[in-house]
Amino acid sequence: MPEATVARLPLYLRSLLEAQHANAATISSERLAELAGVNAAKVRKDLSYLGSYGTRGVGYDVEYLLFQMSRELGLTQDWPVAIVGLGNLGQALANYMGFGDRGFPIVALCDADPRVVGTEVHGVVVRHVEDLPVIAAAHGISIGIIATPASAAQDVADRLVAAGVSSILNFAPTVLSVPEEVSIRKVDLAVELQILSFYQQRRSGGPKLPPLDIPVGVED
Amino acid sequence: MPEATVARLPLYLRSLLEAQHANAATISSERLAELAGVNAAKVRKDLSYLGSYGTRGVGYDVEYLLFQMSRELGLTQDWPVAIVGLGNLGQALANYMGFGDRGFPIVALCDADPRVVGTEVHGVVVRHVEDLPVIAAAHGISIGIIATPASAAQDVADRLVAAGVSSILNFAPTVLSVPEEVSIRKVDLAVELQILSFYQQRRSGGPKLPPLDIPVGVED
């Protein structure tokens, strides 16, 4: 299945939940596309990777498609999550209710700062990052979230991998190297803002300054 | 310039800053590729969109490339940012130092909850979201961050657009519709976790259950 399709499945899932909430029994690819903000043809092609679960002339059965998609995304089981680094961001994540509700219970919190270790966040006691192997094994943790400063991120990633965690979500602005069999995804807010800045300046600044593509043939 | 290239420029920028920090005068595409975690040929092609700023046999002048790239990304000026919604996430973002340092000062905070309005976060007083037009105009805000519940996100987006904001970063798990001339980027943590879950189950669960692509000829 194409990576691009996988990345859209969660959007469809969310849209299906909305449709279900609105008591829709079936949904057309066009409506689903509208809810998910994509092209209808793309929706049909994506869904066809899951199997032929639609009915021509009718659409897709919302309940059934929800079940199939949840199964495909691995959401029929819970995936316990550990958060490492409980600063501003880590605490916000730990306090967020939306994860546990959706099958990603936050069962472990780790930090290296002795002032943070032992405190309680959202009902979970913060443990020392050294204890990761024991904690991970005890809870069957397979997903880890890194919310430490960039300087500590690679070390934390290594510890997570050593503890048997094979999926990592990284908020630190740095490139991590992990074994091939470990999935890694990154969320970098500074990058997002800079991308916005690029297009913003394209629009407003426009070509005020000359392109300045005159080569730097200066030395002579 | 290809969208994919634009999305990588910030990575190169960060890598160049690292190189600069390590007192490197020049840097090769290969080294830069290593730091940014991409292919070297891709680096060269990406950089060639900025102009021919390299020297064959030598590499790229770190300082000069930093300047050119900052200029291209619009980072030679500050872009004041407003955050709307100061719950868990919004407060974490407001307290984060990394944005102001990199040219994205957080100059305004808005919320709708009267218990939050008037409080101070990281030295900035939270204003009511109704006042957005005045606040935005006063500070010249062009970038807005939405950190409200999903149910309020579209309303907030409309308010931001009405206030003249033309770049939006959305943390709420919902699809927003905005005018064509407004850039929008979204960060959805639940989606990221679900993508990880998909590959996790592919690895661990593997094809334990049969593909189950037998059509649902059930009703009879």
Add this chain to the structure above:
DNA sequence: CGCCGCTTGTTCACGTGGTCACAAACCCTT
């Protein structure tokens, strides 16, 4: 029972992005 409108699933053409490979260009050494 057959026709008609609707929606899916799939095919095809296209555009974008990624990778490879190599000539051109540069520095340094001799």
Add this chain to the structure above:
DNA sequence: AAGGGTTTGTGACCACGTGAACAAGCGGCG
């Protein structure tokens, strides 16, 4: 001054993802 080693910039090719179009299939209606 010339040659060797190095690295850029780019052209060609390939893979992937996207969007449009359409036949096949389904339900409902007359």
